[in-house]
Amino acid sequence: MTANRSERTAPKVYLIDDDPVATMLLVDLVESVNLPHVVFASAVTFLDQDLDGLQGCIVSDLRMPGMSGLDLQEQLQRRGVNLPIIFISAFAEVQSVVRAMRGGALDFFQKPFSSQELVDRIQDGLRIDRQRAELLRRNREIGERIAQLTPREKDVLQGIFEGKITKVIADELGIGVRTTETYRQLIMQKLEAGSVAELVRTVIDVMPVAQSRPPRRKRPAR
Secondary structure, three states: OOOOOOHHOOEEEEEEOOOOOHHHHHHHHHHHHOOEEEEEEEEEHHHHHOOOOEEEEEEEEEOOOOOOOHHHHHHHHHOOOOEEEEEEEOOHHHHHHHHHHHOOOOEEEEEEOOOOHHHHHHHHOOOOOEEEEEEEEHHHHHHHHHHHHOHHHHHHHHHHHHHOHHHHHHHOOOOOOOHHHHHHOOOOHHOOOHHHHHHHHHHHHHHHHHHOOOOOOOOOOO
């Protein structure tokens, strides 16, 4: 029976190792702290699944046939999968460690390693991914709210984002200062921003392309 989407994307520890003995030890370790997990015998089989929406933390061996852990890390980056990844290896060459850490790995453990330290880092990885998922959820929600603003509200928001004072925005849009202030208050309410600084920060987080919008032409006074 195929798992539904909510079950498939529930946070898990993804254990990737071609060594059955090492895999068994990792399984015992995560089960000892009641962490949901999935086992993969190779990096290739991990990549063969639907990666969209995966949440959790990866624990991967470095040297594996077919595709190494470092190659897996690069493939995940190319595919936009940002799960925290922890490497384990019996061979911790300096070049491999540096490549892994520069590639964004959460940590690198050389065998034999401390079980408690690995568990702690796995917990860190799960926490980091929860925070990332929450930020993405919030940004999507704010992005949807911005999309639902009226055209006039978007014009006023753009003016605020560009650092223009209310009078200048009103003049450019051909509306009154009080009307512009009313639009600003409506925008802040809809985007749940408590200040102009928070409003601008929200726009930066979810609409960085707003900075590249061309300037408006001043509308003639009526």
